[in-house]
Amino acid sequence: MQTSNSAVRHKDGVAIVDLPPRIDASAEQSLNDAYAEAVGGAPKRIVLNFAGVDYLSSTGIALIVGILARSRTEGRQVTASGLSDHYREIFEITRLADFMRIFPDENAAVTG
Amino acid sequence: MIALDRIFRRPVATGAKADRTPSRRLAETAPVDIAPADPLLAYFQQASGAVEIDRLELDSPALRELRSAGVKLVVPLISQGELIGLLNLGPRLSEQEYSTDDKRLLEKLAAQASPAVRVAQLVREQEAEVRARERIEQELRVAQLIQQQFLPKQVPDLPGWQVAAFYRAAQEVGGDFYDFVELEGGRLGLVVGDVTGHGVPAALVMATTRSFIRAQAARAGRPSEVLSQANEFLHADIPQNMFVTCLYAILDPNTGHLVFANAGHDLPFVRTSSAGLVELRATGMPLGLMPGMQYEEHEFTLGPGDTMLLHSDGLAEAHAPDREMFGFPRVKGIVASKANGKELIDDLLTSLRRFTGPDWEQEDDITLVTVSRASSPTKGRVLGAFQLPSEAGNERVVMERVAEIVRPLALPARELERLKTAVSETAMNAIEHGNQLRRELPVSVQVVHDDGKLSVSITDKGGGREIPEAETPDIEAKLAGLQKARGWGLFLIKNMVHDMRVTTDAVHHTVELIVDLERAREGSAHADKQ
Numbered sequence: 001m002q003t004s005n006s007a008v009r010h011k012d013g014v015a016i017v018d019l020p021p022r023i024d025a026s027a028e029q030s031l032n033d034a035y036a037e038a039v040g041g042a043p044k045r046i047v048l049n050f051a052g053v054d055y056l057s058s059t060g061i062a063l064i065v066g067i068l069a070r071s072r073t074e075g076r077q078v079t080a081s082g083l084s085d086h087y088r089e090i091f092e093i094t095r096l097a098d099f100m101r102i103f104p105d106e107n108a109a110v111t112g
Numbered sequence: 113m114i115a116l117d118r119i120f121r122r123p124v125a126t127g128a129k130a131d132r133t134p135s136r137r138l139a140e141t142a143p144v145d146i147a148p149a150d151p152l153l154a155y156f157q158q159a160s161g162a163v164e165i166d167r168l169e170l171d172s173p174a175l176r177e178l179r180s181a182g183v184k185l186v187v188p189l190i191s192q193g194e195l196i197g198l199l200n201l202g203p204r205l206s207e208q209e210y211s212t213d214d215k216r217l218l219e220k221l222a223a224q225a226s227p228a229v230r231v232a233q234l235v236r237e238q239e240a241e242v243r244a245r246e247r248i249e250q251e252l253r254v255a256q257l258i259q260q261q262f263l264p265k266q267v268p269d270l271p272g273w274q275v276a277a278f279y280r281a282a283q284e285v286g287g288d289f290y291d292f293v294e295l296e297g298g299r300l301g302l303v304v305g306d307v308t309g310h311g312v313p314a315a316l317v318m319a320t321t322r323s324f325i326r327a328q329a330a331r332a333g334r335p336s337e338v339l340s341q342a343n344e345f346l347h348a349d350i351p352q353n354m355f356v357t358c359l360y361a362i363l364d365p366n367t368g369h370l371v372f373a374n375a376g377h378d379l380p381f382v383r384t385s386s387a388g389l390v391e392l393r394a395t396g397m398p399l400g401l402m403p404g405m406q407y408e409e410h411e412f413t414l415g416p417g418d419t420m421l422l423h424s425d426g427l428a429e430a431h432a433p434d435r436e437m438f439g440f441p442r443v444k445g446i447v448a449s450k451a452n453g454k455e456l457i458d459d460l461l462t463s464l465r466r467f468t469g470p471d472w473e474q475e476d477d478i479t480l481v482t483v484s485r486a487s488s489p490t491k492g493r494v495l496g497a498f499q500l501p502s503e504a505g506n507e508r509v510v511m512e513r514v515a516e517i518v519r520p521l522a523l524p525a526r527e528l529e530r531l532k533t534a535v536s537e538t539a540m541n542a543i544e545h546g547n548q549l550r551r552e553l554p555v556s557v558q559v560v561h562d563d564g565k566l567s568v569s570i571t572d573k574g575g576g577r578e579i580p581e582a583e584t585p586d587i588e589a590k591l592a593g594l595q596k597a598r599g600w601g602l603f604l605i606k607n608m609v610h611d612m613r614v615t616t617d618a619v620h621h622t623v624e625l626i627v628d629l630e631r632a633r634e635g636s637a638h639a640d641k642q
Binding site: 055061066072084090093 | 504505507508526529530533536537540585587590591592593596597598599600601603604607
């Protein structure tokens with residue numbers, strides 16, 4: 001199974017995690033590593049950037065929920081950017097959108 | 113100086129007069145053959161007691177042989193009136209004639225020895241029989257093993273079709289075979305054949321034929337080409353006096369279209385709703401007899417509700433105790449009744465059992481394959497159908513293929529995305545839960561467009577067991593760690609399509625996803641305005 005890694009960038013004190021194209025069971029390790037790396041830079045906020053995501057499965061949603069749950073216990077703010085209309089709808093249906101601010105793009109997310 | 117043996121053309125050992133050292137006596141005994149027609153045999157059979165060889169006047173080669181071997185006295189060994197051996201004696205060591213007392217003693221000895229010799233003979237015969245039987249049984253086991261190894265382990269799972277197969281070897285194991293070959297474009301190759309002869313040789317030819325046809329079929333060959341290539345191949349190698357009858361057909365499950373060629377095999381029978389019972393005829397010589405054979409190729413379409421029977425002669429050529437044959441008219445009569453698939457096979461076997469009686473020993477292998485098209489096939493038009501092995505990641509392949517299949521419907525982008533998510537989630541459940549990631553179990557997908565509705569059915573083999581009620585996911589509970597993070601699949605599916613129907617039987621579990629095309633278009637227009 002092919003996996004691609006999430007890349008972490010830091011911008012204005014915000015950690016931006018560029019998510020891989022495919023978020024399903026195969027992305028678990030990469031997602032957790034990226035979160036740990038992002039946290040390591042002590043950012044004021046973590047942005048999950050979905051701009052490059054073209055497939056998000058229910059298992060992928062569970063991974064995002066897992067990260068959100070961890071960040072909440074750790075008192076960190078996690079937001080999302082670059083969601084397609086379809087995945088934005090899924091964030092709404094699952095009510096992930098109620099617990100994670102969604103920005104149209106990366107710049108908006110960095111500005112907060 | 114006694115040698116005992118069975119009589120008919122079996123050696124009669126005799127003593128030699130020249131040498132009297134006991135250790136060498138036996139070594140020098142030469143067997144004497146008595147031909148079944150030799151008058152000496154009849155003489156011994158009738159003789160009461162010891163016979164002095166020198167006094168006999170018979171034109172008998174065996175007698176001459178006995179004399180030249182130095183035999184003087186013969187005491188026939190008789191058990192239950194049957195001559196079972198001879199007690200042969202050379203001259204007395206004292207060079208005197210045998211006395212009356214000697215003869216009486218020898219006769220008593222013979223009377224006591226006979227039953228013991230008979231018992232020994234019987235034991236030996238029985239041992240030889242057991243060995244021969246074991247050899248035959250061993251050969252049968254090998255033949256059966258080959259046969260079983262090369263018969264399909266399961267029947268294909270085609271949405272809208274019922275395929276069933278039955279094979280039962282005769283005591284001797286004939287060379288019947290059948291096969292299903294998955295071909296490009298979701299088509300199915302159907303093979304039924306019969307190798308002349310029995311046992312290991314037939315089983316080996318069957319295995320070879322089956323593998324060859326399978327390989328040729330996969331190269332997208334037409335049935336007539338596949339058979340003529342198989343004929344060339346077999347003709348070069350097949351043992352003399354052996355040949356193979358074989359029917360090869362390609363079915364397109366989407367349309368019911370059938371193309372077939374026949375190398376001298378029993379004709380398939382089809383019960384049609386439009387034309388009653390039909391025989392599918394195509395002429396061609398059995399495989400392996402002569403090189404350069406051409407095979408006719410014909411076409412037929414199995415309509416909704418039609419049922420086809422492929423069979424071997426073990427059925428029609430079964431005999432009743434009075435030697436009457438089951439015959440094709442009976443087979444056709446049963447096909448013409450209303451049963452489909454497995455039921456038709458059961459009906460045929462029940463009828464055969466009634467005909468042959470309970471003590472029937474099956475004369476030849478029986479092979480039955482039924483292919484039935486559902487009578488109310490998913491109304492509407494099948495846009496596409498396919499199967500994939502249950503491998504992680506194939507849910508995405510299912511998703512992409514369904515997207516491709518529904519492209520002509522030009523669904524609004526948003527609805528297409530929703531359908532794709534529902535399809536991939538359903539396929540993932542089928543692969544992981546229904547089929548437990550067992551590669552050999554297929555996930556079957558059928559896409560139908562009917563009356564303003566698009567339906568995608570995804571079927572796995574997870575039928576016959578309880579499906580646990582899914583917990584409604586609650587994001588707050590999940591974030592608080594009160595519910596596990598997973599468990600979104602079914603929730604997503606239900607929210608992505610207009611309707612979801614689940615059906616389950618003893619074997620299959622099917623989830624049908626339904627998109628109302630009108631609502632999809634309206635909903636999308638509405639969403640666009642927002």
